[in-house]
Amino acid sequence: MIYLDYSATTKASKIVLDKYLHDNQKYYANPNSTHELGVLAWKQLKESSFRINKSFKLENHEVIYTSGATEANNLAIKGLALAKIDQGKHLIVGAFEHSSVISCFNYLANDGFTVDVVKHDASGLVDLANLESLITKETTLISIAMVNSETGIVQDLVKLSNLIRKYPYITFHSDLTQAVGKIELDYSLVDMFSFSGHKIYGLKGVGALVKKREIKLHKIIHGGKAFNEERAGTPAVPLIISLANALEIAMQDLKTNQVKVKEIHDYLLNELKALQDVVINSNSFSLPHIVNVSFLKMKSTDLHQEYSRQGIYLSQGTACASGKDSSSIIQRLTNSLDLATTSLRISLSHKTTKAEIDKLISTYKEIIK
Ligand code: PMP
Numbered sequence: 001m002i003y004l005d006y007s008a009t010t011k012a013s014k015i016v017l018d019k020y021l022h023d024n025q026k027y028y029a030n031p032n033s034t035h036e037l038g039v040l041a042w043k044q045l046k047e048s049s050f051r052i053n054k055s056f057k058l059e060n061h062e063v064i065y066t067s068g069a070t071e072a073n074n075l076a077i078k079g080l081a082l083a084k085i086d087q088g089k090h091l092i093v094g095a096f097e098h099s100s101v102i103s104c105f106n107y108l109a110n111d112g113f114t115v116d117v118v119k120h121d122a123s124g125l126v127d128l129a130n131l132e133s134l135i136t137k138e139t140t141l142i143s144i145a146m147v148n149s150e151t152g153i154v155q156d157l158v159k160l161s162n163l164i165r166k167y168p169y170i171t172f173h174s175d176l177t178q179a180v181g182k183i184e185l186d187y188s189l190v191d192m193f194s195f196s197g198h199k200i201y202g203l204k205g206v207g208a209l210v211k212k213r214e215i216k217l218h219k220i221i222h223g224g225k226a227f228n229e230e231r232a233g234t235p236a237v238p239l240i241i242s243l244a245n246a247l248e249i250a251m252q253d254l255k256t257n258q259v260k261v262k263e264i265h266d267y268l269l270n271e272l273k274a275l276q277d278v279v280i281n282s283n284s285f286s287l288p289h290i291v292n293v294s295f296l297k298m299k300s301t302d303l304h305q306e307y308s309r310q311g312i313y314l315s316q317g318t319a320c321a322s323g324k325d326s327s328s329i330i331q332r333l334t335n336s337l338d339l340a341t342t343s344l345r346i347s348l349s350h351k352t353t354k355a356e357i358d359k360l361i362s363t364y365k366e367i368i369k
Helices: 014-026 035-054 068-084 097-110 128-132 157-164 237-273 300-309 328-334 337-341 354-368
Strands: 063-066 092-093 113-115 139-143 171-175 193-194 207-211 279-280 289-295 343-345
Touching: 014 237, 035 063, 035 207, 035 237, 063 068, 063 171, 063 354, 068 097, 068 139, 068 171, 068 207, 092 097, 097 113, 128 157, 157 171, 157 343, 207 289, 237 279, 237 289, 237 354, 289 300, 289 337, 328 337
Parallel strands: 092 113, 092 139, 139 171, 171 193
Antiparallel strands: 063 207, 193 207, 279 289, 289 343
């Protein structure tokens, strides 16, 4: 079995998993309970938020625990738009966002909000002049991911933040699900951001929206009093601790893992370039963890299935958009339906070996023979 779909999800690390099993036995009380065991669990939530702030080199942001990045994006986008409805109903979103972001904007557009999609250049970077031209006095939210999940293209956070900060009445949200643990960022440059445990060798079912405390959000999930005012429900304390653990490890190992991934990325790219009828859709702005490539000789649906049959797991677009005949992101980036219908995403990890890449390439040669 060869797993090359690390951007869809990762296998939880043994350290995180073992610690989770331990914490699950110890901190099982409801942190909303006021007895001693509940208070103990509550303290773990406080401690986790402290550790998460520290990992992101932030002072005292609010960490709202969610079931993952999808929920965090929903809370950020719908929560902010509805909270600031008296200020305006104009929203701006990036051109290459994940379905959990786009769907929220579509929902709000159907609900009477005006949504503008910012233009991008040929490299997939946000067209800053276009972004600025879209801003109005009514704009309340701009949401742009820093790393695209299909192409790995990384946006210039400093430039975006400098521009958006000229308009202090606008909240800047970023879906950082594909960025956390892969690249270094100054997290203080966004007002709020989403991330997820299962993308960083943590557990599935936990993520967070990290936000500046002064930002008010409309509730999306209603219920009783909870740790986070904006998100009702009994907090999953052991999962939340596991998120802090996974994040700490990801941040500690970031530089060493980056070097390993870059080496395997360069090896993969050389191998791909030696093949005929192959076009690399990722570009020099992409991080090394994601290589999007079109194998022109075969529809991606077929190649993906054939690879899968042979125990090689990669992705056709993102997992959340899989099953489609073509990738809309690749089509918009390259203006080519051919490239969009033949593209696959190979996502790498520090665990990926050259032997795995060799098998990927030799299997391809067998398939097209
Ligand atoms: N945003 C991005 C960029 C993603 O890649 C994903 C996962 N595919 C999500 C959001 C959703 O994350 P989750 O699975 O934690 O809901």
